[in-house]
Amino acid sequence: MPRLFTDRFILTPGPTEIPNRIRLALIREFTNPDLDPDFLELYKGVVKKLKRLVNAEKSDLYIMIGEGMLGLEAAIANLVKKNDKVLVIANGVFGEGFADLVRMYGGEPVLLESNWRRAIDPSDVERSLEKNRDIKLLTVVHCDTPSAILNPVEEIAKIARGFGVLSVVDAVSSIGGVPINVDTSGIDILIGGSQKVLNAPPGLTIITISQYAWDETERVKYNGFYLNLRIWKEELDKEGIFPYTVSDPLIRALDESLNMIFEEGIENVYERHRKARQAAWSAVEAAGLTPYPMKIEDSSPTVTAIEVPTGIDEAKLRETTWKKYGVMIAGSWGKLKGKVVRIGHMGVQASRNYLILGFTALARALRDLGFPINIGKVVEAIEESFH
Amino acid sequence: MPRLFTDRFILTPGPTEIPNRIRLALIREFTNPDLDPDFLELYKGVVKKLKRLVNAEKSDLYIMIGEGMLGLEAAIANLVKKNDKVLVIANGVFGEGFADLVRMYGGEPVLLESNWRRAIDPSDVERSLEKNRDIKLLTVVHCDTPSAILNPVEEIAKIARGFGVLSVVDAVSSIGGVPINVDTSGIDILIGGSQKVLNAPPGLTIITISQYAWDETERVKYNGFYLNLRIWKEELDKEGIFPYTVSDPLIRALDESLNMIFEEGIENVYERHRKARQAAWSAVEAAGLTPYPMKIEDSSPTVTAIEVPTGIDEAKLRETTWKKYGVMIAGSWGKLKGKVVRIGHMGVQASRNYLILGFTALARALRDLGFPINIGKVVEAIEESFH
Numbered sequence: 219m220p221r222l223f224t225d226r227f228i229l230t231p232g233p234t235e236i237p238n239r240i241r242l243a244l245i246r247e248f249t250n251p252d253l254d255p256d257f258l259e260l261y262k263g264v265v266k267k268l269k270r271l272v273n274a275e276k277s278d279l280y281i282m283i284g285e286g287m288l289g290l291e292a293a294i295a296n297l298v299k300k301n302d303k304v305l306v307i308a309n310g311v312f313g314e315g316f317a318d319l320v321r322m323y324g325g326e327p328v329l330l331e332s333n334w335r336r337a338i339d340p341s342d343v344e345r346s347l348e349k350n351r352d353i354k355l356l357t358v359v360h361c362d363t364p365s366a367i368l369n370p371v372e373e374i375a376k377i378a379r380g381f382g383v384l385s386v387v388d389a390v391s392s393i394g395g396v397p398i399n400v401d402t403s404g405i406d407i408l409i410g411g412s413q414k415v416l417n418a419p420p421g422l423t424i425i426t427i428s429q430y431a432w433d434e435t436e437r438v439k440y441n442g443f444y445l446n447l448r449i450w451k452e453e454l455d456k457e458g459i460f461p462y463t464v465s466d467p468l469i470r471a472l473d474e475s476l477n478m479i480f481e482e483g484i485e486n487v488y489e490r491h492r493k494a495r496q497a498a499w500s501a502v503e504a505a506g507l508t509p510y511p512m513k514i515e516d517s518s519p520t521v522t523a524i525e526v527p528t529g530i531d532e533a534k535l536r537e538t539t540w541k542k543y544g545v546m547i548a549g550s551w552g553k554l555k556g557k558v559v560r561i562g563h564m565g566v567q568a569s570r571n572y573l574i575l576g577f578t579a580l581a582r583a584l585r586d587l588g589f590p591i592n593i594g595k596v597v598e599a600i601e602e603s604f605h
Numbered sequence: 606m607p608r609l610f611t612d613r614f615i616l617t618p619g620p621t622e623i624p625n626r627i628r629l630a631l632i633r634e635f636t637n638p639d640l641d642p643d644f645l646e647l648y649k650g651v652v653k654k655l656k657r658l659v660n661a662e663k664s665d666l667y668i669m670i671g672e673g674m675l676g677l678e679a680a681i682a683n684l685v686k687k688n689d690k691v692l693v694i695a696n697g698v699f700g701e702g703f704a705d706l707v708r709m710y711g712g713e714p715v716l717l718e719s720n721w722r723r724a725i726d727p728s729d730v731e732r733s734l735e736k737n738r739d740i741k742l743l744t745v746v747h748c749d750t751p752s753a754i755l756n757p758v759e760e761i762a763k764i765a766r767g768f769g770v771l772s773v774v775d776a777v778s779s780i781g782g783v784p785i786n787v788d789t790s791g792i793d794i795l796i797g798g799s800q801k802v803l804n805a806p807p808g809l810t811i812i813t814i815s816q817y818a819w820d821e822t823e824r825v826k827y828n829g830f831y832l833n834l835r836i837w838k839e840e841l842d843k844e845g846i847f848p849y850t851v852s853d854p855l856i857r858a859l860d861e862s863l864n865m866i867f868e869e870g871i872e873n874v875y876e877r878h879r880k881a882r883q884a885a886w887s888a889v890e891a892a893g894l895t896p897y898p899m900k901i902e903d904s905s906p907t908v909t910a911i912e913v914p915t916g917i918d919e920a921k922l923r924e925t926t927w928k929k930y931g932v933m934i935a936g937s938w939g940k941l942k943g944k945v946v947r948i949g950h951m952g953v954q955a956s957r958n959y960l961i962l963g964f965t966a967l968a969r970a971l972r973d974l975g976f977p978i979n980i981g982k983v984v985e986a987i988e989e990s991f992h
Contacts (some may be wrong), residue, residue, distance in 0.1 A: 230637040233850060241635075244854065245628040248806065250617040250933055253923075283808055284671045284831065287849040291831050322828050413850060419635065421670055421808050421852035441709050444671065444678050445831065462674040463620060463800060465808035465855070467631065536640075546637055 226540075229576035230548040231363050231521035231562030232391055232414035236471075240418055243474035244467045251466045258458060261469055267476040268424055271484065272393060272408060274400035277426040280450045281472065283465050286390040286411035289423030291319055292445040293386045293407045297355055297431065299438045300324035304355045305346055305383070307369065309338050310362025311552040312388060320357070328353065334365055334554075337516040340373040347381045354434075355384045361392040363414075364550045365510055366523035366560065368396065372403035379404040384430055390414060393424065394479060395491040395520040395564055406431040415491075415520055416479075417565035418471040475565070491519035494563035494573060497603035498522035501577040504599040505584070505591045510558050520564045523550065524580075525557065527589050532556045538583035545579035570604040613927075616963035617935040618750050618908035618949030619778055619801035623858075627805055630861035631854045638853045645845060648856055654863040655811055658871065659780060659795060661787035664813040667837045668859065670852050673777040673798035676810030678706055679832040680773045680794045684742055684818060686825045687711035691742045692733055692770070694756065696725050697749025698939040699775060707744070715740060721752050721941075724903040727760040734768045741821075742771045748779040750801075751937045752897055753910035753947065755783065759790035766791040771817055777801055780811065781866060782878040782907040782951055793818040802878075802907055803866075804952035805858040862952070878906035881950035881960060884990035885909035888964040891986040892971070892978045897945050907955070910937065910947045911967075914976050919943045925970035932966035957991040 228235050251257045265279050282288055298304060298320055306327045308314040317327035330346050332338055338358070347353060356378045360371045375385040384406040389398055393410035400408050410416075410424035427435075427447055435448055443449060449461045479487050499514050502524055510523035517523075526532045532549055536559065540546045550558040561576040563569075574597055581591040615622050638644045652666050669675055685691060685707055693714045695701040704714035717733050719725055725745070734740060743765045747758045762772040771793040776785055780797035787795050797803075797811035814822075814834055822835055830836060836848045866874050886901050889911055897910035904910075913919045919936055923946065927933045937945040948963040950956075961984055968978040 228635065228637050230640060233635065233637045233639075233853070236632075236635045241632040244631050245623075248615065248620065248623045250615050250620045250935070251807070252620075253617060253933060253935060254927075284675070285849040285851070288671070288831050291829065295829070319830065322830060419852050419854045420638070420850040421855060442678065442682070442829075442832075443706065443709060444675050445829075462672040463807040464672070465806050466620070467806045468808060468852070540641075546640060548637070548640060 226544040226546070227572070227575050228546050229561050229567060229572065230546050231560050232411070232564055233420055234414070234417050234562055234564050234567050236419065237417055237478070237566050239478060240471045240474050243470045246470065249466055251464050252460060257466060260473065261464070264469055264473045264476065267473070267480065271476065271479065272398045272400050272426065273402065274408065274426045276401050277428045278451065278455070279424065279426045280447070280454070281464070281469060282423045282425060283421065283462070284423050285420050286409065286423055288445065289409035289425045290316070290388055292425060292447060293409060294319040294323055295442065295445045296435045296440045296447045297384060297386065297407070297438055298323040298325040301326060302355065303328055303350060303353045304357060305330055305350065305353045307338050307343065307356065307358040307374070309334055309336070309369070310359060310367050311364040311554065312362050313359045316357040334367065335510060335512045337367055338369050338374070340370055340377055343374050344377050347377065347383060353383055355386065357386045358388070360387055360389040360396065360398070361518035361520055363391045363521055364552060364554050365558070366517050366521045367511055368392070368516060368518040371405065372399060375403040375405040384434055391564070392518060392520055395488070395568065396518065397488055400426055404428070412468065412472055415564040416472060416475045418475050419468060421465060421468045422472055491563065491568045493604055494568035495519040495522065497570070497573050497600045498561060498563060500599035500603050501573065501596045504595040505577070505581055521560055521562050523558045523560045526559055527584070530584065530587050530589055532559060535559060535583050535587060538586055539579040542586070543579040543582055545575055547576060547580060570600060573600050613931040613933070614959070614962050615933050616948050616954060616959065617933050618947050619798070619951055620807055621801070621804050621949055621951050621954050623806065624804055624865070624953050626865060627858045627861050630857045633857065636853055638851050639847060644853060647860065648851070651856055651860045651863065654860070654867065658863065658866065659785045659787050659813065660789065661795065661813045663788050664815045665838065665842070666811065666813045667834070667841070668851070668856060669810045669812060670808065670849070671810050672807050673796065673810055675832065676796035676812045677703070677775055679812060679834060680796060681706040681710055682829065682832045683822045683827045683834045684771060684773065684794070684825055685710040685712040688713060689742065690715055690737060690740045691744060692717055692737065692740045694725050694730065694743065694745040694761070696721055696723070696756070697746060697754050698751040698941065699749050700746045703744040721754065722897060722899045724754055725756050725761070727757055727764055730761050731764050734764065734770060740770055742773065744773045746775040747783065747785070748905035748907055750778045750908055751939060751941050752945070753904050753908045754898055755779070755903060755905040758792065759786060762790040762792040771821055778951070779905060779907055781874070782955065783905065784875055787813055791815070799855065799859055802951040803859060803862045805862050806855060808852060808855045809859055878950065878955045880991055881955035882906040882909065884957070884960050884987045885948060885950060887986035887990050888960065888983045891982040892964070892968055907951045908947055908949050910945045913944055913946055914971070917971065917974050917976055919946060922946060922970050922974060925973055926966040930966040930969055932962055934963060934967060957987060960987050
């Protein structure tokens with residue numbers, strides 16, 4: 219059967235379905251963002267809303283044109299100099315991945331490894347920093363999407379600050395779905411993405427920079443252009459000129475996403491994501507499956523990772539949900555590839571009906587491949603969690 | 606009078622107005638570009654169309670997520686090593702700007718300066734290369750947008766190849782509006798942008814890479830991630846995996862733009878841009894104004910740069926066209942700032958009615974500021990050029 223344009227849903231943990239309000243914002247009006255003073259005001263308004271979202275009133279915040287990786291690399295490029303020691307909290311694929319970026323810029327990553335099925339224990343971070351007094355910077359991922367693990371980044375940032383160590387937090391797949399307080403926790407650089415919980419298209423990196431981080435950029439003096447944070451400060455903040463032409467429709471889409479969040483109420487949005495996590499975990503249990511994280515508290519409210527049952531071919535499973543049932547779910551990356559499938563509950567996906575689409579497709583595909591599931595129970599589990 | 610949403614047109618030389626077909630392509634369908642095999646096919650199809658557009662069948666071509674500056678910096682980052690000498694053809698703002706990028710990567714720019722009102726003379730390039738036998742790379746801008754100068758990049762690339770020198774061509778604001786033959790001229794890296802003649806939103810960089818350029822990347826071994834061309838070859842070409850999540854709506858918009866070009870016929874599109882240049886120059890003459898380039902042949906078919914008449918405040922002039930007449934035109938940059946205004950004729954703008962909007966707004970604003978213009982003659986000059 220050919221794939222029907224109207225019978226398909228994206229339940230992957232980003233990119234996600236794009237709500238109609240955001241689609242319309244994408245094409246409502248175009249301008250020359252370099253020359254239109256109204257656009258500069260719009261951009262500043264989006265920055266203000268983002269600062270409010272992550273409580274980063276004391277930091278600077280920029281929206282750069284590029285995928286989340288741009289922000290992650292920019293953080294390292296601007297803060298790491300040759301031979302700098304960096305504590306890399308490596309309890310997941312993306313956590314570990316920071317080590318590669320650190321090496322690219324001549325830094326020396328010190329890996330803090332731990333059980334990938336658990337959130338990192340802040341006391342382990344404390345011990346590592348005590349043992350390695352020459353560490354200048356620490357990296358940690360808030361939601362390590364490939365395993366769905368949620369790390370306690372606020373506690374970790376506070377510990378880092380206590381040691382005079384800067385903190386870089388990858389919040390690409392949590393921003394907008396999990397509370398983050400940059401100011402009170404002292405996160406020095408926080409990176410967010412447009413295409414995860416914010417339900418906008420890929421192409422924007424959000425980055426906050428504390429005064430401590432700015433001071434460090436003066437020591438490091440990174441010299442490139444596109445990844446250079448200081449150029450944003452010098453050209454945009456001081457002159458009101460973008461370093462390069464930003465993508466006005468993507469900024470408008472992000473603006474509409476933030477409007478939707480504030481209209482619903484930030485706390486309501488977070489509560490809805492927690493409910494979605496509960497619903498997903500209940501559905502996993504009702505289906506007789508096993509979540510990858512050990513405990514629900516260690517699992518992100520934005521994505522659920524599920525072990526692929528023994529004997530089931532993961533590629534075949536995902537192909538079946540997509541090609542046969544019109545629902546795209548995700549596999550995983552790195553050492554979890556083939557072993558884990560994931561359903562996103564990010565933004566619009568964090569709802570009863572989207573989760574029912576995701577889990578009934580997963581259940582039907584598993585049933586087709588020989589793993590029997592009571593689909594009615596799965597639907598009821600989700601329905602009940604949202605009451 | 607408040608600015609009316611429906612009574613405003615963007616006549617700047619990129620970003621431009623976005624045609625409705627491209628707006629609709631932006632929001633027609635969203636997917637997870639990392640996981641949807643159909644999207645990978647779509648991306649490959651767009652690459653194929655772009656290769657056809659610039660005759661780059663023998664080169665590799667990628668569409669990276671970021672503004673044109675990303676591609677310019679990627680070219681230099683991947684081809685320039687410490688102490689490499691680079692011939693920078695500096696007869697315009699962007700031409701000159703390459704020198705900064707070269708320095709960022711430790712290279713030594715050798716500036717070939719010449720009259721900014723003229724296209725570069727290829728024999729000057731030849732003489733420079735004869736004199737500087739240790740030059741490894743040459744940079745040149747096809748359409749140097751701030752002055753509207755069009756350089757003979759194909760001849761220059763051929764000369765470079767004759768000396769065993771690599772060529773990097775910035776075609777950000779010409780691609781799609783001026784013929785470019787990468788294969789026959791031997792351009793090693795060509796960079797294009799989405800937001801100029803292609804009338805798509807900002808956010809995409811197009812880059813072609815010849816085998817000679819690939820060989821050079823092996824010598825240079827640039828080590829970053831986001832700007833690293835070799836990662837695209839290794840991950841996308843070999844594994845079918847994007848190095849990071851690409852922006853699916855922007856790729857779809859670019860695809861639709863290319864469909865429009867091929868439906869019209871590439872040669873017809875180029876002819877329309879040449880007519881637009883003629884119309885713009887006739888309008889400038891009818892208005893009693895002076896083009897910035899000395900001769901029409903040295904001026905790009907995609908943009909016209911006009912001297913601001915003595916005694917006219919350029920900022921006030923542009924504010925009047927936009928705020929009072931609803932038409933945005935551009936000023937210029939660098940040493941041309943305040944002295945030149947520009948009207949784009951890129952893609953949809955390269956048409957009779959768009960040019961009439963642009964030039965009648967310019968004429969009315971100049972008249973308001975005390976420079977008398979016979980507006981009827983301006984309109985007729987444009988009308989006649991399109992017959």
